[in-house]
Amino acid sequence: MGLYDQSCCVITLCFMFLVLNNPQFSYSMSSCTSQKFTNNKLYEHCNDLPHLNCYIHWTYNSKNSLLNLAFVATPTNPNGWIAWGINPTGTGMVGTQAMIAFKNLNDTIVVKTFKLNSYKSIVPGELIMYRVANMEAMYSNKMMVIFASVELPKDVKELNQVWQVGSSVLNGTFPGIHDFQPENLNSKGKLDLMKGQSVSNAHHEDSMVKNRNIHGILNVVSWGILFPIGIMIARYLRTFVDPVWFYVHVTCQVSSYIIGVSGWATGLKLGSQSKGIVYTSHRDFGIALFCLATLQVFALFLRPKKDHKYRFYWNMYHHGVGYGVLVLGIINVFKGLEILQPGRKWKLAYIIFLSIIGGIALILEAITWIIVLKKKPGKSNNKLYDGQNGRQQQPLTS
Structure with missing residues (x-):
């Protein structure tokens, strides 16, 4: 053993002695x-x-x-x-x-x-x-x-x-x-x-973890997935299957609301289990989201007929509140993921989901506008149609 190796051994032994005899x-x-x-x-x-x-x-x-x-x-x-x-x-x-x-x-x-x-x-x-x-x-x-x-x-x-x-x-x-x-x-x-x-407090801790996971899953499924899909159905499906789109849209949004209320209830349960722990922005967004979603459900019962004079204002109310719930829901899903921190793959999966339905929405938006523009009569076309049998009628003359 050389002098260098001997020195290393001495230094190592001294270090171990100091650690073990702190x-x-x-x-x-x-x-x-x-x-x-x-x-x-x-x-x-x-x-x-x-x-x-x-x-x-x-x-x-x-x-x-x-x-x-x-x-x-x-x-x-x-x-x-x-x-x-x-x-x-x-x-x-x-x-x-x-x-x-x-x-x-x-x-x-x-x-x-x-x-x-x-x-x-x-x-x-x-x-x-x-x-x-x-x-x-x-x-x-x-x-x-x-x-x-x-x-x-x-x-x-x-x-x-x-x-x-x-x-x-x-x-x-x-x-x-x-x-x-x-x-x-x-x-x-x-x-x-x-x-x-x-x-x-093992039982209490297990209950809290379970409720946190349930709360997160319910709200992601409700406001983060079902509600955006329901909006896409209302905007794009009516062009292809009318009036089937209406019943599918209502079913999707009512299901979203019921699941969201369940998630909101588990959030209240979590609050009672963890007094003093407050995620202020997540809570405030959740309250606003729940209130707007409740207003949106009431819109179903207040819906006037198509030819009613207030139908225009109802449409403004319904669409405005709906898009408000959409934006708040997505924001609060991300805030919830930041709190739960379930793993990067889950946040990435949700981003991919949003990207996919966003891409589908852009494609359907383009297709919808093409269909609408094709159906729209040209400025030079002064022919009238009765809309039932498609029989062509001559315009009335004075």
Whole structure:
């Protein structure tokens, strides 16, 4: 072995020694039981939290209601943050009193307490319900750890715990917004202080994911697929099969509305399951879409006869509202896809679908105009037709 090879081996062994004998913390991503704190911090229990690759080590002293803990997590990037907190009033993020660790402008790991009054109101300061002591944080091997002692109210047997990770810190002093993926939204559960267990809300989480998927599928099928096809039927099919087009059009749009109402109902259910989580623009577009679609359904019952003097105004109303629903529906489908993020292939598939029906619409538009122009009598043609038997009549003369 040459001198170069010997030097490489020495450097490698030194590096491994430093990693394995970190003075603060050694870890394994597989389980919390393999994580050791070498700064004389020992805990009776540890739990692998079900989301975001997070872990909690803890000891609860029932005599003085003191919870000593170490929360271990990997921030989304090295300049991100981690958080652990207790929600005294609910099971979600809103209302949580949390400890958040991050790197400040001096590149030092700090941990501060925050009150999460809402998704738009995160207030730094001392916690109201709990007294926290011995807070410190560290960063090692791409993982952050929060150490703390929390004084709990007397006779508490379980806690609603919430945890989270983020990717950015604003001006080195304030945690930026985290992702809204299912993993982030479901990072909550109960900490059973008597049994030493962390219990997840698995049934609730499965129900939310199921309802999100149902909500998305119903609305894509309704406003994103059936409604545009129904408009194309009304505009182009009447030229070829009249009056069959009318019944096909009505069937398509009423089906779209029924499916859309079902999707709207699942959206309301999702809102009740995830209080505090609000997608403002998606919600506002959805409300406007539902109102316009309801007006469009009423148009079916208000439809005057062709020779009625108000038929012109009804046509303006019907066509205007219809195209409004079309535009809002497509926009809100894309907003929903951004929220669900089901995979790039689904968004691409919907874009391809829109491109195909758009191309078909252009072709049918051209064909329709050709047929209409051919049927239109020329300016020099002063012959009249009775429209029933096609018999030619001479124009009346004075």
